[in-house]
Amino acid sequence: MNKFNSLIVTILIVATGIAVAEAADRRYPLAYVQKIEITEPSRRTAWEDKDFLDCDDVVLTEEDVRYALLHMRRVSWSAYAPENTDTTGCKGSVLVTFKNGRILAMGIEPTGRITTAEYDTGMKVTASPAGFYECDPCRERKMKLLKDALYRADERRLKKLEAEGKIPPGEAERRLKTLRASR
Template structure:
């Protein structure tokens, strides 16, 4: 194969990959009429306060817009996989489009998103629920949540100091280490 042929093949593969990972066309951001955050912060039985306290996680209208722009559909099996990271925290919003369609969207800080179509009372319609993940949402939210993670680390380490499992000096070193690890190189 010639260099031009290989270049064309690479461009076609890249374009096909980009189309396969495009945001869901059923929910175009440019036709959003109204977004109402109905549940800014919710916790489930999965909440792990040592990792993140759900009261530190609040869904905003900007988060919903960002999610609609970047969501990538996944299978139900992938969404509920044991390998999928969960915090036990989520937020929910209703989104009304200019064509009258209403969806209810649940967003977790890990980028796990579920959507179902709803009627005016926000009750599910007959359409099946859809499952998504959003890597850019996760990155964006996790950057915004650095303080929340720091507070969770502090709570966890204070508990260990109170139990006598680590000293105050050792807890401080562990806290600095955790903060440095999250910030990366």
């Protein structure tokens, strides 16, 4: 029975570790948000790939910010780096003011990648280092909302391939129907 108890304890420890890893950052509780100001609803970065998603189709909303605050989890720079992960090259910017006066500047991508910087009430950078976050639930939610934008990007990409002769004539339409059905 002793081996069984130690197995149960081990399983509980691992489950607790996984739950903590998936938990939102407690430094930014949604209950203490005083104001959300979207400074740039959508902008392009050097990583924009219009064959995947046109940044004009992506607009950051207050609801997106609240959802991100609930679900984002901190990651290392190496896990966040655009060279190592998927990025659309689109990002919205927001300032979140908390009741204690702290201001959180956030850059949120539709893929759920988030950067943060903390400021005091005078907009001076605090001692906290820049933060890098991922939000898988945000990505899933936003990508569901962007189905039409993704379809338009697929259409641009496939029509370009067809025009260049890389796929046979009429193949673009067939692939578009297949992609739309799979989403």
